[in-house]
Amino acid sequence: xxxxxxxxxxxxxxxxxxxxxxxxxxxxxxxxxxxxxxxxxxxxxxxxxxxxxxxxxxxxxxxxxxxxxxxxxxxxxxxxxxxxxxxxxxxxxxxxxxxxxxxxxxxxxxxxxxxxxxxxxxxxxxxxxxxxxxxxxxxxxxxxxxxxxxxxxxxxxxxxxxxxxxxxxxxxxxxxxxxxxxxxxxxxxxxxxxxxxxxxxxxxxxxxxxxxxxxxxxxxxxxxxxxxxxxxxxxxxxxxxxxxxxxxxxxxxxxxxxxxxxxxxxxxxxxxxxxxxxxxxxxxxxxxxxxxxxxxxxxxxxxxxxxxxxxxxxxxxxxxxxxxxxxxxxxxxxxxxxxxxxxxxxxxxxxxx
Numbered sequence: 001x002x003x004x005x006x007x008x009x010x011x012x013x014x015x016x017x018x019x020x021x022x023x024x025x026x027x028x029x030x031x032x033x034x035x036x037x038x039x040x041x042x043x044x045x046x047x048x049x050x051x052x053x054x055x056x057x058x059x060x061x062x063x064x065x066x067x068x069x070x071x072x073x074x075x076x077x078x079x080x081x082x083x084x085x086x087x088x089x090x091x092x093x094x095x096x097x098x099x100x101x102x103x104x105x106x107x108x109x110x111x112x113x114x115x116x117x118x119x120x121x122x123x124x125x126x127x128x129x130x131x132x133x134x135x136x137x138x139x140x141x142x143x144x145x146x147x148x149x150x151x152x153x154x155x156x157x158x159x160x161x162x163x164x165x166x167x168x169x170x171x172x173x174x175x176x177x178x179x180x181x182x183x184x185x186x187x188x189x190x191x192x193x194x195x196x197x198x199x200x201x202x203x204x205x206x207x208x209x210x211x212x213x214x215x216x217x218x219x220x221x222x223x224x225x226x227x228x229x230x231x232x233x234x235x236x237x238x239x240x241x242x243x244x245x246x247x248x249x250x251x252x253x254x255x256x257x258x259x260x261x262x263x264x265x266x267x268x269x270x271x272x273x274x275x276x277x278x279x280x281x282x283x284x285x286x287x288x289x290x291x292x293x294x295x296x297x298x299x300x301x302x303x304x305x306x307x308x309x310x311x312x313x314x315x316x317x318x319x320x321x322x323x324x325x326x327x328x329x330x331x332x333x334x335x336x337x338x339x340x341x342x343x344x345x346x347x348x349x350x351x352x353x
Contacts, residue, residue, distance in 0.1 A: 001034060001035060001036055002034075002035040002036070003035070003037070003038050004035065004036070004038065004068045004069065004308050005038050005040070005066065006037050006038065006039050006040070006069050006070070006071050006304070007042055007064055007067040007069070007070045007071070008023070008039050008041045008070075009042050009070065009073065009075075010041070010045075010073040011045040011072060011073040011074045011075045011076075011282065012046045012047065012073075012074055012075055012076055012085075012284075012287075013076065013077065013281070013282025013283050013287040014073075014074060014280075014283045014286060014287050014292035015045075015072075015073020015074030015282055016073060017287070017288075017290065017292050018073060018293075018294040018296070018297035018341065019071065019073040019297055021297060021298065021341055021344075022294060022297035022298045022300070023039055023071075023301070024345055024349060025298050025320075025345065025348055025349055025352070026301045026304075026317075028352055029313045029317055030313065032316075032352070033310060033312065033313045033316075035313075039071070040067070042056070042060075044057070044060065044089060045075055045085075045089070046075070046079060046080040047077070049080050049084065049088075050079060050080065054088065055075075055084070055088040056088075061092070061093065061096045064093070064097065065097075065273065067273050068273060068308060069273050069274055069275070069276065069304050069308060070093070070273050070275035071276055071277075071300070071301065071304060072090075072275055072276065072277035073277065073278070073282075073297065074280065074281050074282035074283070075089055075090055075282065076281055076282040076284075077282060077284060078284055087139065091137060093275060094132050094265050094275070095133050095138075097265075097272040097273060097274075097275070098267050098269070098271060098272050099132055099133065099265035099266055099267050099272070099274055100131065100132050100133040100163065100166060100167060100266075100267070101129060101130075101131075101132055101167065101170050101264075102129075102131075102132035102241075102244060102263060102264070102265055102266070103128075103129060103130075103174075103263065103264040103266055104127065104128045104244075104248040104251070104252075104262070104263045104264075104279060105126075105127045105262060106124065106126040106128060106248065106252060106254075106255050107121070107124060107125050107255055108120065108121045108123065108124035108254070108255045108256060109121060109256075109260065109321070109322060109325045109326070110322065110325065110326040111326040111327065111328045112255070112256035112257065112260070112325060113256060114254055114255065115253065115256070116228065119231065119254070122232070123231050123232040124232075124251075124254055124255055126227075126231070126234050126235060126236070126251055127174060127178075127235075127236055127237070128237045128238075128244050128247055128248045128251060129167060129171035129174055129236060129237065129239070129244075130167075130238075130239050130240075130241060130243075130244025130245065130247075130248065131163060131164070131167040131238075131239070131240050131241050131244065132241060133241075134157075134158045134159065134160060134163045134241065135158065135159060135242060136155075136241050137241040137242065138156070138157065138158040138241075140155075140156040140158060141155040141156050142154060157195055157240075157242075159195045159198055159199060159240070161198075164198070164202040164203065165202055165205075165206055166268075168202065168203045168206040168207075168238055169206055169209070170268060171183055171236055171237075171238035172206060172207065172209070172210040172213050172215075172238075173210075174236050175213045175235065175236040176210060176212065176213055178235060178236065180235045181212055181235075182213070182214045182216075182234070182235035182236060183210075183213050183214070183215050183216075183235070183236045184217070184218055184234055184235075184237045184238070185199075185200070185215070185216070185218070185237075185238050185239070186217075186218060186220040186223050186237060186238070186239035186240065186243040186247060187199055187200050187218070187220065188221075189219075190219060199240065200217060203215075203238065204217075220239070220243045220246075220247070223247065224246070224247065224250055227250050228250070228254065248261070248263075248279065252280075257293065257334040258279065258296070259278075259280055259292070259293030259295060259296055259332060259335070260293065260295045260296050260325075260335075261279045261296050261299075262276070262277075262296050262297075262299035262300035262302075262303055263278070263279045263300060263303075264276045264303045264307065274304075274307055276300040276301065276303050276304040276307070277297075277300055278296030278297045278299075279296065280296055286333075290340045291333050291340055292332070292341050293332040293334050293335065293341070293344060294341050294344055294345050294348075295321055295325070295332075298345075298348055299317070299318065301317070302314040305317070317348075317352070319351075320349075320351035320352045321348060323351045324348050329347075330343055330344055330347040331344075332344050
């Protein structure tokens with residue numbers, strides 16, 4: 001029987017609640033699918049930082065290379081600066097493990113009401129392919145003259161031809177696999193005359209390799225507006241690190257809740273493990289209350305199984321999610337109900353049958 005080795009970083013806040021819930025679903029799916037998942041817990045995160053002065057072990061990346069995939073809950077806590085928690089764990093893992101694709105589905109599921117009046121599931125069905133290893137989040141820059149009136153901060157974005165070409169090709173292939181075969185590129189070349197003009201040129205060059213895909217570029221501010229006013233006109237979006245981060249938060253918001261939004265940090269070449277996570281963050285305001293929605297983590301787990309080659313298992317989990325959400329009898333507070341994390345998890349595991 002095939003066994004997949006999964007590193008688990010539950011992390012902080014509700015991550016420690018939704019990850020065990022998702023693992024329960026993954027184990028049941030595996031037992032019915034003829035494969036197994038061997039989960040190894042790694043206690044990294046903000047609590048670990050407060051005890052050890054670092055977000056993860058010094059050899060953390062090397063240790064992760066031993067696994068087939070990484071399952072992440074959430075990173076962040078009021079006790080540790082976000083600049084530390086993200087910069088010393090999430091971003092290094094994405095960069096050093098060559099997870100250059102951030103893949104985020106944005107769908108309005110039947111049974112969830114969008115904040116956009118009159119919109120249904122047919123109107124909101126998008127996926128964002130976000131560049132995940134360079135761009136605005138590469139970390140280059142610094143500050144000088146600290147504490148003086150002349151204090152200056154410089155943050156540098158890095159865009160390479162290789163980086164843009166590979167993310168664009170991945171996005172076009174995703175668009176090819178979907179019925180509408182449409183790709184929107186997020187740019188701001190009217191203001192960023194170097195980086196974004198370069199982005200536009202490279203993406204347009206890659207577009208010639210995919211004549212069956214309808215390609216349109218939008219200034220990112222106009223694209224944000226379009227996601228709200230005309231979401232039905234969008235299918236696949238390709239975006240830089242910063243733009244993709246912002247656009248996918250809008251996408252999950254119009255899909256009804258951050259609690260249902262999954263994400264994958266993908267190494268398409270499979271030379272390093274990929275990492276899967278809900279995108280909702282650690283939510284310290286509800287942590288420990290047992291009311292966090294586990295759907296995003298469960299869906300992220302399904303994406304992980306798909307990446308590992310277990311597409312039927314992915315489909316079974318997603319079908320179970322859709323049955324539970326569509327039934328509307330079990331809803332966590334973010335969806336307008338009163339169900340607990342455990343109750344929602346039990347509903348999904350029951351629906352797997």
